[in-house]
Amino acid sequence: MRFRGPNGPKGQRRNYAETTISSYIRIVEDFSRRFQRAPDCLGPKHIREYQSELFKKRKLAASTVTVYLAALRFFYGKTLKKSWSAVETPYPKSAEHVPSILSQQEVARLIDAADSPFHRTLLMTLYATGVRRAELTHLKISDVDSQRMVIHVRGGKGRKDRDVMLSPKLLKELREHWRRLRRKPSEWLFPGNQQHTNDRPISTKAVWHACRNAAKRAGIQKQVHPHTLRHCFATHLLEQGADLRNIQMLLGHSDLEQTTIYLHVSELRLNATASPLDSLSLTSESPQEE
Secondary structure, eight states, rough: OOOTTTTSSSHTTTTHHHHHHHHHHHHHHHHHHTTSSSSGGGHHHHHHHHHHHHHSSSSSOHHHHHHHHHHHIIIIIISOOOOOOOTTTOOOOOOOOOOOOOOOHHHHHHHHHSHHHHHHHHHHHHHOOOOOHHHHOOOOOHHHHETTTTTEEEEGGGGGOOOEEEEEHHHHHHHHHHHHSSSSOBBBBBOOOOTTOOOOBBHHHHHHHHHHHHHHHHHHOOOHHHHHHHHHHHHHHHHTTOOOHHHHHHHTSHHHHHHHGGGGOHHHHHHHHOOOOOOOOSSSSOOOOO
């Protein structure tokens, strides 16, 4: 069964990304298959049951379940024009997690542990620019502006364009990367397939594997994935004195509140305040074990 998703007039006017369109269609189809009925014959009771199963049986995270509900809300509210009660099917409350941050020394170890020059360039670009991995894979040769020393990020999250800084060290690495390519691409900065000769860009999964394999080779015990380098980019900029508003613009956050999470993990901020333990006058002797 196939259903019309946000790629219709409504979705086009809202400028949904292709990934969002396909995801919403897939979710509505999954919802319909679960109850073996057309979705226009289902209602809030079924949605609540479905939501419960997403948590209890499929063990999905709250953020993922929110995406599922957003798809169903769009389908019922915008496509079928049915009234939707947010009270009956509220979005789940997401747990707030502090991101894992690598020190600059750990980032250097990670990059040096890349298993190929191509992967090394990927990791350097992630850390130097703070781009998301999907944004990385869709960078074009024309996006690298060495005259203005910026990289143009086009069609980022929310279909927003932005510019990020082009590090001189990264520019040198990208030029080396270009020279190493057997077949010079006409469009994509990071072409796909094993020999990097494809007319399509690399996949986001390839970026994920490049990062995880390097972390393993570097012996880094923390959870490391491509988004970790985005977190490191923002946190290290903050520690170097960058303004929070500027970091927000570089990351492409629509709300400054999204960026303030890096205040919670900044080493400079954490070390600026001494623990109250340090002001206690304790005896130098420890109690003897009985």
